[in-house]
Amino acid sequence: MSLLVVGSLALDTIETPFGKVDEVLGGAATYISIISSYFVKNIQLVGVVGSDFPEKGIELLKNNNIDLQGLVKIEGGKTFRWSGKYLHDMNQRETLFTHLNVFEKFNPKLPDEYKKSEYVCLGNIDPVLQQKVVEQVEKPKLIVCDTMNFWIEKKLTELNSTLKIIDVLIINDSEAKILANDSSIILSAKKILKMGPKILVIKRGEHGSTIYSDSFMFSIPAFPTEKVVDPTGAGDSFAAGFISYIASKNSISEDILKNALINATLMASFCVEGFGVNGILNLDKNDIENRLNKFRTILKLPSA
Amino acid sequence: MSLLVVGSLALDTIETPFGKVDEVLGGAATYISIISSYFVKNIQLVGVVGSDFPEKGIELLKNNNIDLQGLVKIEGGKTFRWSGKYLHDMNQRETLFTHLNVFEKFNPKLPDEYKKSEYVCLGNIDPVLQQKVVEQVEKPKLIVCDTMNFWIEKKLTELNSTLKIIDVLIINDSEAKILANDSSIILSAKKILKMGPKILVIKRGEHGSTIYSDSFMFSIPAFPTEKVVDPTGAGDSFAAGFISYIASKNSISEDILKNALINATLMASFCVEGFGVNGILNLDKNDIENRLNKFRTILKLPSA
Numbered sequence: 001m002s003l004l005v006v007g008s009l010a011l012d013t014i015e016t017p018f019g020k021v022d023e024v025l026g027g028a029a030t031y032i033s034i035i036s037s038y039f040v041k042n043i044q045l046v047g048v049v050g051s052d053f054p055e056k057g058i059e060l061l062k063n064n065n066i067d068l069q070g071l072v073k074i075e076g077g078k079t080f081r082w083s084g085k086y087l088h089d090m091n092q093r094e095t096l097f098t099h100l101n102v103f104e105k106f107n108p109k110l111p112d113e114y115k116k117s118e119y120v121c122l123g124n125i126d127p128v129l130q131q132k133v134v135e136q137v138e139k140p141k142l143i144v145c146d147t148m149n150f151w152i153e154k155k156l157t158e159l160n161s162t163l164k165i166i167d168v169l170i171i172n173d174s175e176a177k178i179l180a181n182d183s184s185i186i187l188s189a190k191k192i193l194k195m196g197p198k199i200l201v202i203k204r205g206e207h208g209s210t211i212y213s214d215s216f217m218f219s220i221p222a223f224p225t226e227k228v229v230d231p232t233g234a235g236d237s238f239a240a241g242f243i244s245y246i247a248s249k250n251s252i253s254e255d256i257l258k259n260a261l262i263n264a265t266l267m268a269s270f271c272v273e274g275f276g277v278n279g280i281l282n283l284d285k286n287d288i289e290n291r292l293n294k295f296r297t298i299l300k301l302p303s304a
Numbered sequence: 305m306s307l308l309v310v311g312s313l314a315l316d317t318i319e320t321p322f323g324k325v326d327e328v329l330g331g332a333a334t335y336i337s338i339i340s341s342y343f344v345k346n347i348q349l350v351g352v353v354g355s356d357f358p359e360k361g362i363e364l365l366k367n368n369n370i371d372l373q374g375l376v377k378i379e380g381g382k383t384f385r386w387s388g389k390y391l392h393d394m395n396q397r398e399t400l401f402t403h404l405n406v407f408e409k410f411n412p413k414l415p416d417e418y419k420k421s422e423y424v425c426l427g428n429i430d431p432v433l434q435q436k437v438v439e440q441v442e443k444p445k446l447i448v449c450d451t452m453n454f455w456i457e458k459k460l461t462e463l464n465s466t467l468k469i470i471d472v473l474i475i476n477d478s479e480a481k482i483l484a485n486d487s488s489i490i491l492s493a494k495k496i497l498k499m500g501p502k503i504l505v506i507k508r509g510e511h512g513s514t515i516y517s518d519s520f521m522f523s524i525p526a527f528p529t530e531k532v533v534d535p536t537g538a539g540d541s542f543a544a545g546f547i548s549y550i551a552s553k554n555s556i557s558e559d560i561l562k563n564a565l566i567n568a569t570l571m572a573s574f575c576v577e578g579f580g581v582n583g584i585l586n587l588d589k590n591d592i593e594n595r596l597n598k599f600r601t602i603l604k605l606p607s608a
Contacts, residue, residue: 089487183393185510186528206489207511210525217602219525221514224490255606262606298521299605302559302566 002042003247004114005032006133007123007146007236008103009047009057009071012276013083016090018229024276025057027080028123028146031236034280035267036121037064038288039244044114046070046133048106050077060281069111077102090228090272091205110136119247121239124148127155127162134165142252144168144243145197146235149175163196170201170239185210189217199257201264203238211261218258223269223295230275234268237280241267262299266291306346307551308418309336310437311427311450311540312407313351313361313375316580317387320394322533328580329361331384332427332450335540338584339571340425341368342592343548348418350374350437352410354381364585373415381406394532394576395509414440423551425543428452431459431466438469446556448472448547449501450539453479467500474505474543489514493521503561505568507542515565522562527573527599534579538572541584545571566603570595 007028014021029047036043044067049057051073061068080103083096108129115138122130122145134143145166151159152175163169169192173185179195180188185202189212192200200212208221241264249256266288273279311332318325333351340347348371353361355377365372384407387400412433419442426434426449438447449470455463456479467473473496477489483499484492489506493516496504504516512525545568553560570592577583 091487183395184530184532186530190530204511207508208523208525217528218606219512219602221512221523224521226488226490226494228488258606259608296605296608298523301600301603301605302522302562304563304600 001040001119001247001250002044002117003036003040003119003121003244004044004046004110004117004133004137005029005036005121005123006046006108006129007032007121007125008080009049009053010080010082011053012232013081013096014086014230014232014275015084016086016230016275017088019275021275023081025054025060026082026232026276028125028236030057030061030277031233031271031280032121032123032240033061033066034064034277035237035240035271036244036247037066038283039248039263040119041065043067044070044111044117046108046110046114048072048074048077048102050079050102051075053079070108070114072106074102084232086231090231093231108133108136118142118250119243120144121243122146122162122166123236123239124151127151127159130162131158131165134162141250142167142243142246144170144239146170146239147175149178152179160195166197168199168201168242169197170203170235170242172203172205172235176200176202201242201261203235209238209261209265211257213257216254218261220261220265220299223265223291224298225269225273228272230279231272232276233280234271237271238264238268241265262292262295266295305344305423305551305554306348306421307340307344307423307425307548308348308350308414308421308437308441309333309340309425309427310350310412310433311336311425311429312384313353313357314384314386315357316536317385317400318390318534318536318579319388320390320534320579321392323579325579327385329358329364330386330536330580332429332540334361334365334581335537335575335584336425336427336544337365337370338368338581339541339544339575340548340551341370342587343552343567344423345369347371348374348415348421350412350414350418352376352378352381352406354383354406355379357383374412374418376410378406388536390535394535397535412437412440422446422554423547424448425547426450426466426470427540427543428455431455431463434466435462435469438466445554446471446547446550448474448543450474450543451479453482456483464499470501472503472505472546473501474507474539474546476507476509476539480504480506505546505565507539513542513565513569515561517561520558522565524565524569524603527569527595528602529573529577532576534583535576536580537584538575541575542568542572545569566596566599570599
């Protein structure tokens with residue numbers, strides 16, 4: 001089973017009420033591939049970095065068994081940089097800057113081996129790049145796409161084209177309402193399901209997440225972690241937990257999609273417990289299993 | 305089994321994107337007792353109205369088998385009035401005015417029969433009035449209390465005293481954060497459970513609700529109704545659905561509390577589908593049953 005991941009590799013500068021870190025390893029593709037490495041053996045990364053990207057970042061990815069044939073290094077180029085600040089209420093963040101740098105002219109070309117990938121995770125990048133990647137994959141079984149308000153507002157036409165060629169869209173509740181131009185989350189979900197994706201996953205931060213399709217819906221709370229120190233990467237970890245669960249089963253059913261949502265939630269909960277990627281490195285299989293059991297106890301429906 | 309309900313009886317003027325109604329029957333006690341009448345036979349209402357309260361309001365309550373011995377009518381007094389406006393996003397409302405009128409000097413005195421009530425629902429009124437009611441009930445099995453940001457901000461000392469003599473507090477997420485002075489919902493819940501109530505129910509509007517105790521938590525989404533025309537009374541209907549389910553079982557267990565949360569959610573979903581009390585009048589047992597079955601399908605946990 002192979003999972004193709006495309007997204008940013010970045011140097012993040014993050015400030016939260018619990019501290020500040022400068023130019024740490026970040027980016028959607030980084031979080032997605034690290035999380036996915038717990039569930040899928042063959043992870044193929046597509047992305048671009050500048051010559052200033054630290055060697056220890058490369059080492060970290062390699063140590064997690066991530067295939068880097070699709071990682072382009074632009075000599076003399078600068079790596080993507082992002083900086084954000086979380087206020088007292090960690091549900092709200094302010095983006096201080098986004099420097100696309102080498103991502104501005106990135107034209108992804110997949111190594112031949114990658115073209116046979118069965119599962120594709122399109123991290124939150126320009127929808128045009130997302131399309132270019134999808135076009136090169138020969139017979140994908142499932143394509144999951146993350147996006148954000150920035151692309152909804154700046155590249156709606158391009159995003160609409162991307163929506164037509166993917167299977168699962170993952171966005172948050174405010175983005176869903178903007179995309180659907182509706183104030184009801186339920187009606188927004190119905191509208192978005194008509195725009196292309198067969199499955200829609202709406203993230204609602206500390207309120208949990210919901211999966212919608214034409215035939216079912218399923219809604220779960222966030223995992224009640226008390227130790228939220230840095231939400232950066234939670235959305236990427238969520239997307240990764242979702243697709244890598246499905247890829248690990250190599251099958252798509254209603255129950256597998258629901259369990260994928262549970263796994264997505266757990267992975268996001270680990271992510272927020274550490275600065276940058278610290279929360280998701282070296283996760284222990286037992287820790288994941290214990291958290292899953294605890295979460296399923298919370299979710300268990302009482303007998304009628 | 306008897307359920308004592310105290311709260312406002314009001315004339316509401318409501319505007320939503322779907323229409324406007326003037327001086328319609330409203331108030332916490334009205335919504336709570338109507339909803340409870342579907343589950344509990346003996347409902348004892350405590351409240352006060354002015355001589356301008358319409359006779360058809362009284363008839364409506366009587367027709368729902370609600371005991372009105374505890375309803376005081378002040379000759380020459382004016383009934384409580386409230387007016388609110390919901391904007392395009394129905395999750396947000398603006399209170400246009402609140403005229404306490406006869407409620408300003410209300411001093412609830414329970415008829416002897418009411419003092420033996422096993423279940424008590426304290427609607428969202430002045431915490432001092434809530435205490436006065438509780439003091440008169442001899443051996444309550446369960447006391448559920450609703451409150452709102454107004455009382456948290458204006459009468460915190462009095463509310464803190466009320467919290468010490470109740471069993472279940474029901475509030476929404478933003479109120480919980482204000483009451484606990486914390487930005488995390490989980491940490492807020494933990495703090496509030498130390499203030500008195502053994503059980504805390506946090507409502508999160510379209511995001512659902514969560515029940516917390518020292519020994520368990522359980523979280524469910526809102527029922528995905530597409531027909532939200534007026535959210536007025538949804539919180540009261542929720543509280544009523546919660547306590548009347550427990551009263552109907554005359555027993556308190558983890559499973560009963562969880563099922564009470566499910567029933568609370570369903571009752572709120574009926575409420576928002578009509579203006580004022582229209583959504584909750586003449587509910588059919590089959591409609592309730594069908595909605596319950598649909599909701600349990602949505603909540604059903606996938607096999608591991």
